[in-house]
Amino acid sequence: MANTQYPESYYAASANAVPPRPVLQDDVETDVCVIGAGYTGLSSALFLLENGFRVTVLEAAKVGFGASGRNGGQIVNSYSRDIDVIERTVGPKQAQLLGEMAFEGGRIIRERVARYNIQCDLKDGGVFAALSAKQMDHLESQKRLWERFGHTQLELMDQRRIREVVGCDQYVGGMLDMSGGHIHPLNLALGEAAAVESLGGTIYEQSPAVRIERGASPVVHTPQGKVRARFIIVAGNAYLGNLVPELAAKSMPCGTQVITTEPLGDELANALLPQDYCVEDCNYLLDYYRLTADKRLIFGGGVVYGARDPANIEAIIRPKMLKAFPQLKDVKIDYAWTGNFLLTLSRLPQVGRLGDNIYYSQGCSGHGVTYTHLAGKVLAEALRGQAERFDAFADLPHYPFPGGQLLRTPFAALGAWYYGLRDKYGL
Incomplete structure (x- = not known):
């Protein structure tokens, strides 16, 4: 067995x-x-x-x-x-x-x-990071929505404020949820x-x-x-x-990819995430990252529909990490893996x-x-x-994927391609 x-x-x-x-x-x-x-x-x-x-x-x-x-x-x-x-x-x-x-x-x-x-x-604090004014508008609406249901541990962050918690210049603002964490x-x-x-x-x-x-x-x-x-x-x-x-x-396994750096040391780790919060951006095909207890950066993103294992996970995710943190260009990747979730x-x-x-x-x-x-x-x-x-x-209400199991993977991939274009061009 x-x-x-x-x-x-x-x-x-x-x-x-x-x-x-x-x-x-x-x-x-x-x-x-x-x-x-x-x-x-x-x-x-x-x-x-x-x-x-x-x-x-x-x-x-x-x-x-x-x-x-x-x-x-x-x-x-x-x-x-x-x-x-x-x-x-x-x-x-x-x-x-x-x-x-x-x-x-x-x-x-x-x-x-x-x-x-x-x-x-266990660490407290999670950041939703906005890459555009449109995404920032969404976070403002989300804050009002969540507060309507009694969730009040939220702080909207402008560009200056988010740079205090994330050492990345991509973001125009964000929202901090102190009941989030990692x-x-x-x-x-x-x-x-x-x-x-x-x-x-x-x-x-x-x-x-x-x-x-x-x-x-x-x-x-x-x-x-x-x-x-x-x-x-x-x-x-x-x-x-x-x-x-x-x-x-009525469901489809999908894969997401994760990489983990070598230990960064206190100085570099604190420069990336000074408060040790976790972060995800607001794109449809989002990236997410956080520090580990031994000061590595875990960075994930991407979706493989149908749960196939990519041949080279680092080649998919490392460019995303370097776009957020170019200062990591010489840092070694110690681990790379994929895992399936159900869509x-x-x-x-x-x-x-x-x-x-x-x-x-x-x-x-x-x-x-x-x-x-x-x-x-x-x-x-x-x-x-x-x-x-x-x-x-x-x-x-739930529905089967159009075309059944034969077409559910290309159907979902086509939808992801569309939303990826929206993310890229800020639509």
Whole structure:
């Protein structure tokens, strides 16, 4: 049987030590079987265990193997489509409930870190950087929108002010969100997994779900065992494959690329990001970056539709980094990797139930660090019979990509090309 290890990333190289976890080789019974040990699955498991459920988690590779252990590590509030877009789509009542939840994920992360003493280099403060007057106008509108839903830890920054927090002359202004921030994402996942186990939950690694036997007492089959449960939570996201065909039809795995420099030293690191905030720009195809605890720069961006691995990640991302920070032209890149996230046509998460006992959440569309932690809480509430917040997500409309699986990749790439031109020319 394959023994799938972490990709060669900075996160894997600097991960906290953890004990080996078993492969499922028996038939077990539990209240809830969670498929996937990323943020969605781990968050669900924690909330369920805290409410008295027996929980078994199946992971095809290792805890945090997918997007949860490979992302940019940025705590960014709201959703990939903001609350005003949701409001125009579903009306004010449903949007009000979703808007009230839009800033909850970051609070859940901080509560988990504090309660379970998770060592993941948590830092406060995230910057949205505007490259044009039009983007600055958008940030002003976004600030008013977020404040309407009670989110007030925001500061608009003019050109002088943003240069105090980002050593880059590209930006005309920006917005600072002090409830944003950044973490070592794999260490956050590993810490949450340890918390799951501390509460009596069981996590099996190298134990992919290969078939779900649906019915009143559903059974999840792995190559060497099976789990019979009252409920199943499907939390595989971009790494689910075709296990649940009706979920695969309305989503598309996409890859994003990340590089990490050699250690920069205090002087250079502080010149780039004096307050150690994380940054993302306001382009549709955005770039994002931050410092690590050992003063490296992590820089990410770009999207590969269909989740192919590019031949040379550094060649794609290094020019973007040097455009922002030309002073890094002689700095060595120590790590380069790609990771997949799951895109939906609406760019809003897909939440729902199959039959009476199979629940799912997927499709964060590149905005998953905070949403997945909220999703775990919402899924756990639904299993306890409190479905109002679950229903607010489940009632969002979703559609298959035009042309089905054959054309979804070129269709999405064409859309990205269009928006890339808009970014380039400030349209």
